[in-house]
Amino acid sequence: MTAPVRAGDNARLRMGVLGMVVLSLFAALYARLWFLQVVANPESTRAVIINQVRVVPEEAPRGRILDRQGRIVVDNRVSEAVTINRVKFKNDVDTVTRLAALLQLPPAVLVNRMNDQRFSPYKPVPVAEDVPESVVVYLAEHRDEFPGVEAQQLTERAYPNGNLAAHLLGYVGEINDKELKGRKGEGYRLGDEIGKAGVEKSYEEFLRGAPGLTKLEVDSRGKVLQTLDSQPPEQGKDVQLTMDLDVQRLTEESLAQGIEAARHATDKEAKKNFLAPAGAAVVIDPRDGSVLAMASFPTFTPGDFVNGIKPDVFAALNEPASHYPLNNRALSGQYAPGSTFKLITALAGLKDGLLQPTTTVDDHGSLKVGNRLFRNAGNRSYGRVNLPQAITVSSDVYFYQLGANFWYRRGQVGDGIQNTAREMGLGQPTGVALDAEARGRVPDPDTRKRLHDRSPKAFPEGKWFAGDNVNLAIGQGETVVTPMQLANAYATFANGGTLYTPRVAARVVEQDGRPVKDLGADVVRKVDLSAGRGAILAGLRGAVADPKGTAHGAFLGFNGFPVAGKTGTAQVSGKQDTALFVAMAPADDPQFVVAVVMEEAGFGGSSAAPVARRILEGLAGKPPGPVQLAGGVD
Amino acid sequence: MSLVFAALFVAGLGVLMVYSATQHRFEASPSFFMERQLLYVLLGLGAMAAAASIDYRIYRDHAHLVYGATVLLLVLVVSPLGSNRKGAQAWFQLGSFQLQPSEWAKVALIVCIAAYGAAHRGDLDGRRLIVLLGLAAVPMGLIELQPDLGTDLVFGAILLGTLLVAGARPRHMAALGLLAVLAVVAVFHFGLLKDYQRDRLTAFLDPKGDTQRSAYNLNQSKLAISHGGVTGQGLFKGTQTNLSYVPEQHTDFIFTVVGEELGLVGSGTLLALFAFLVWRIWRAAALAKDLTGTLICIGVLAMFVFQIFENVGMTMGIMPITGIPLPFMSYGGSATLAEFAAIGLVLNVHMRRFS
Numbered sequence: 001m002t003a004p005v006r007a008g009d010n011a012r013l014r015m016g017v018l019g020m021v022v023l024s025l026f027a028a029l030y031a032r033l034w035f036l037q038v039v040a041n042p043e044s045t046r047a048v049i050i051n052q053v054r055v056v057p058e059e060a061p062r063g064r065i066l067d068r069q070g071r072i073v074v075d076n077r078v079s080e081a082v083t084i085n086r087v088k089f090k091n092d093v094d095t096v097t098r099l100a101a102l103l104q105l106p107p108a109v110l111v112n113r114m115n116d117q118r119f120s121p122y123k124p125v126p127v128a129e130d131v132p133e134s135v136v137v138y139l140a141e142h143r144d145e146f147p148g149v150e151a152q153q154l155t156e157r158a159y160p161n162g163n164l165a166a167h168l169l170g171y172v173g174e175i176n177d178k179e180l181k182g183r184k185g186e187g188y189r190l191g192d193e194i195g196k197a198g199v200e201k202s203y204e205e206f207l208r209g210a211p212g213l214t215k216l217e218v219d220s221r222g223k224v225l226q227t228l229d230s231q232p233p234e235q236g237k238d239v240q241l242t243m244d245l246d247v248q249r250l251t252e253e254s255l256a257q258g259i260e261a262a263r264h265a266t267d268k269e270a271k272k273n274f275l276a277p278a279g280a281a282v283v284i285d286p287r288d289g290s291v292l293a294m295a296s297f298p299t300f301t302p303g304d305f306v307n308g309i310k311p312d313v314f315a316a317l318n319e320p321a322s323h324y325p326l327n328n329r330a331l332s333g334q335y336a337p338g339s340t341f342k343l344i345t346a347l348a349g350l351k352d353g354l355l356q357p358t359t360t361v362d363d364h365g366s367l368k369v370g371n372r373l374f375r376n377a378g379n380r381s382y383g384r385v386n387l388p389q390a391i392t393v394s395s396d397v398y399f400y401q402l403g404a405n406f407w408y409r410r411g412q413v414g415d416g417i418q419n420t421a422r423e424m425g426l427g428q429p430t431g432v433a434l435d436a437e438a439r440g441r442v443p444d445p446d447t448r449k450r451l452h453d454r455s456p457k458a459f460p461e462g463k464w465f466a467g468d469n470v471n472l473a474i475g476q477g478e479t480v481v482t483p484m485q486l487a488n489a490y491a492t493f494a495n496g497g498t499l500y501t502p503r504v505a506a507r508v509v510e511q512d513g514r515p516v517k518d519l520g521a522d523v524v525r526k527v528d529l530s531a532g533r534g535a536i537l538a539g540l541r542g543a544v545a546d547p548k549g550t551a552h553g554a555f556l557g558f559n560g561f562p563v564a565g566k567t568g569t570a571q572v573s574g575k576q577d578t579a580l581f582v583a584m585a586p587a588d589d590p591q592f593v594v595a596v597v598m599e600e601a602g603f604g605g606s607s608a609a610p611v612a613r614r615i616l617e618g619l620a621g622k623p624p625g626p627v628q629l630a631g632g633v634d
Numbered sequence: 635m636s637l638v639f640a641a642l643f644v645a646g647l648g649v650l651m652v653y654s655a656t657q658h659r660f661e662a663s664p665s666f667f668m669e670r671q672l673l674y675v676l677l678g679l680g681a682m683a684a685a686a687s688i689d690y691r692i693y694r695d696h697a698h699l700v701y702g703a704t705v706l707l708l709v710l711v712v713s714p715l716g717s718n719r720k721g722a723q724a725w726f727q728l729g730s731f732q733l734q735p736s737e738w739a740k741v742a743l744i745v746c747i748a749a750y751g752a753a754h755r756g757d758l759d760g761r762r763l764i765v766l767l768g769l770a771a772v773p774m775g776l777i778e779l780q781p782d783l784g785t786d787l788v789f790g791a792i793l794l795g796t797l798l799v800a801g802a803r804p805r806h807m808a809a810l811g812l813l814a815v816l817a818v819v820a821v822f823h824f825g826l827l828k829d830y831q832r833d834r835l836t837a838f839l840d841p842k843g844d845t846q847r848s849a850y851n852l853n854q855s856k857l858a859i860s861h862g863g864v865t866g867q868g869l870f871k872g873t874q875t876n877l878s879y880v881p882e883q884h885t886d887f888i889f890t891v892v893g894e895e896l897g898l899v900g901s902g903t904l905l906a907l908f909a910f911l912v913w914r915i916w917r918a919a920a921l922a923k924d925l926t927g928t929l930i931c932i933g934v935l936a937m938f939v940f941q942i943f944e945n946v947g948m949t950m951g952i953m954p955i956t957g958i959p960l961p962f963m964s965y966g967g968s969a970t971l972a973e974f975a976a977i978g979l980v981l982n983v984h985m986r987r988f989s
Binding site: 026028040041045 | 795798799854856857861862864873893897898902905908909912916919920932935939942947950951
C-alpha cells in the first residue's frame, strides 16, 4: 500500500456496498411489515378489541329473607353514600383535607378507602356510607369544589328485627380468596358480597342476584367514550324460611330469661351460683322437620357485618369472656344428653326384646355391676318401677340394669343401644342446610378402640366394659349430641318414626311472591317404633303431669295442651351440670318438639324445663309469664 | 425535481397523519398540530431553497465557521439559556416555538465531514481519521449532555456512511465497528444509561415483559400497525389511534398511524417513497461533480436511511426505542426544517454537477 488510495479508484465499489446495505435494510422493514400486517393481523384484531372494551359489573341487591308467614326478616336498605370517581377526582392535599373534614373522617382513612384495590377502577369508590342529608346537599351545591365526588345511593343488608335469629340468618361479607377459588365460573369478583354463615350462606345461589354488566369503550387513559351494551342487575330471589318470627322471638326471650335466672340460682353442690354461660333452644314441627325456631345464647348482631365488621367489634366477639357469640350452639354445641338419652335406651330395649313395657326393676337406689356400684342421682330410691314409671321419675337404676343386660346379651343384640341411637339420627350430622354442624358422638367398643389407638394419652382406656354400657344407658360417658340432633330424635319419636332432615327454608319466591322453587320435607329414613311406643309416651307424659315426674314442678299450673317430655342433667367433668329438657306437644298429636340445653345451669327439671314451659305456653296461645326456676330434680 | 416531489408527497402525508394522531387530543382545537406541521413544511421549503441557492463549495470553504457556530449553539443549549422538556436539555424556547439545534447540527456536520473528507481527496490515513473522529466527537459529546442518545446514533450513522465512501481503510472501518460494539457494551455495563433509557432500549428484546411502561407502549405500537392489515382501517378510523393507545404518536410513533389507518398498502407505499427518495440521493451522489458533492449527498443519505430504519423498525419492534423522528412525517419544526435543508443540499450538489 505505497500509493495513496484514491476515492475515484474504488468509489463505485464503495457506493455499491452502500447501496446493498440500504436495500437490505428496506427489505427487512418490508418483511417485518408483512409479518405484522398479514400474518399477525387476525390475532391483533382480537387483542385490539379486548384492549378497548371494559366490562364493568354492577352487583345486584340480594334477595330478601322472609319468615314462615312471609314477614320480612332480612331486607335491603338504601344508604346515602359518598363516592369518588378516581379518574376525575383532584387528588391533592387540599381537596382531600376539605373532603375529609366534610365527611368527618381522618384524611388517612379517606385516602385508604379511595385507594382500596377491591373496588373496580372504572366505578366510583364509596368512601363514606350513611352520610347525613346536609352533606348530600352541600356536595350538590359545591360540585365544582369537589370534582369527581358524588353522593350516591347504595343498597345494603338491613335487619328490621335487630339481632333476632342471628345464627339462623347468618351474615354477609366480602368474598375472600378461598371462596373466590371455590366458586370459579360463577361470576364472582373480588369485592363482591357473599353469604358467610347461616341461611345467607346456604341459600347463596338464590339470594345472590345476577350482576349487571355494562360494556364500555374506553381509551388508553381509561376514559369512558361510550356504552356499548348494558344489562341491568337483577335482584336475587327471596327465601322463605320455616322459622316463625313470633316463635323465634319467644324462644330467644325464654332462653335468655332462663339463663339469667340460672345465673341467680345457687348450685348447692358447688356452693356458688350457676355460671350458665350459654345455651341453645330448638323448636321443630315433627310432622315435617320444619325448624320453627333456633336460638343460641349468647348472640350477635348481623348488622355489624354490613360494610365490613369493625375490628374492635370482631375482637369483642372472639373474646373468651363473651363466650363466643358467633358459635351456633344449637348446631355446633355438643353436649352429653344425660337422661334425655333414656328414650333411646328404652326404644333399643323394646326393639331388641330385652324389655317389655311391663318389665319391672326394684330400684333400691343403686346397682352393682361387676365390682362397681352405680347410684341414682341424689341417692333416691323409687322401689319397684315399670318402664313408664322409670321414665317419669327418671330412675337410673332401671336403665343401669337395661344397659348391663345389653352388655350381657351382646352376643345376640350387638351394640343395640348405639344402633338405635344412630337410627334416630344421633352421631351424624342432621343434614340441616346450615354450616358448621357438629356430628355428635355415639361411642361403642370400636370407636373407643379407634380413639385410643389414635391418641393413647387423651384416651387412656382402649377397652369397653360393662360399666360403659351402664353409663351409656343414661346418656353419660362419651356420648354427645347437638341440641338440633336431640330435638330431631324426639321429633322422630313424636311423629311415629319418620326421621326428617330438619329444614330451615320452605321455598324460594320472587319479590312479588310467585314461587320459584319449593323446598319440601326430606325423609332420611323410617324407624320402626311399633314396640311399646305407647308405654314410653305414657312415661314422658308422666314426667310432666305426674306429681312424681321430674318436670312436674316446672309445669305446675300449666294449662295449655298436654305435654310429654324428658329432663336431663348431664355431669361434665370440671364443670357444673348441663341442664336439658325435651318436650313434645300436644302429647296425643305432637305439632311441636322443643329442646332446651343450658350449659352449667343445674338440673334439667329446674332450669331447662321452665324455659321450655314458657315456649310451650306461647305456642299454646297463652300469654307467657316469666321463666321461674323449679325445684331441684333430675 | 422528482426528489423534491417525493419529499413533498411524504411531508403532505405526514401532515395528514399528524392530524389523525392529534385530532382527539385537544378537543378545543383538533387541527392545532396539523396547522403547525403545515407551517413547518412551508418553512422547510424555504430552508430547502436557501440551502440550494448558495453554491455548496462556498459552504465547503467556510466549513470551519459552520462547525464553530454549531458547537456554539450546542454549548448554549446545555447552558441555562436552553430549556428542559421531558428530562432533556435540548431546546431554545422562542415564544410558543421550541428550536432544537441538534437537528440542524446533523446537517451542519454532514457539510463539515464532507469538506474534511474531500480536502484529503479520499485519502484518509489513520491520523486524518482520528482528527475527523475528534471533530465529530465534540458535538456528539455536547448532545450526550442533553442527553439525546438518538441524535448521537444518527451522527454515528452519518460518520460511518461518509467514511465508507470517503475512502477510509477497510481495516479502519472494521476497527471502528469493533469500537462501536465495545462502546455499546461499556455503556450498558457501566451504568452510563439512566434506567428509563435502558428500559426503552431493551424493551424490544423482551416484548412479553408488559409490566414495563416501555414494553407496554411498544406492544400498543405493534398492535396498531398489525391492526391495519392489508388495506388499513381507513383514514381517521384507526381505533388504536383514535383512542390514544400509542404514546408520542404524532412524533416518534407517527408510522403507527400510517400502519393502522392505511394498512400494508399505505405503509408499503410510504416505504417505497422513502426508498425512491434515497435512490435519488444516491444517484445525485454518484453524479456529483466533485468528492465534496458526493460526500454531502452520502451524508444526507446515511442520515435518512438510518432515521427511517431506526424509526420504522422501532415502531415494529425490531429496533430499540430511541427518540428519532421519521423524516418528513414526524411532527416537529426543527427536524422538518433540517430535513428539507438536507434535501436542499442534495439539490445544490445535483444542480451544479456540470459547473
